Amino acid sequence: MIILMIIGMSLATMLPRVIPAFIIEKMQFRPWINKWLSAIPYAALGALIFPGIMSVKPDEPHHGIIGGLVAIVLAYLGLNVILVVLGAILTVFLLSF
Structure with missing residues (x-):
């Protein structure tokens, strides 16, 4: 059962x-609907990640902001969503040293 x-x-x-x-x-x-639908993954990604950008390192918020700017640039260049996320993570990781 x-x-x-x-x-x-x-x-x-x-x-x-x-x-x-x-x-x-x-x-x-x-075509305009296809263009709008292709933007949905980036919009959802932004809504999910923005709160995390502001709290990556509470004592150094500029690390998260720079990582977010890198993500915006990579998304604007039309890279895959996974590459955008990995680029932002790598940026914050390198800034943390």
Whole structure:
């Protein structure tokens, strides 16, 4: 009985996440919508990371601000989101020495 409940809960969680991926793949959007949708990962990343930027090192807040500026520049250059995050982390790491 417990196994059936686990399978049911996993399906209830998985289906709403998987179905939109198949639906959106077949849809064609206007170019301005595609441009707006491509900005969403960077906007979400900014909303999640900004509080951390301000509190990287409480006694030296300029480390986080410089790391955030590096992330902005890398994102503006169009790098992959993972490379943007790694660049900011590396900058703060190097400034901490």
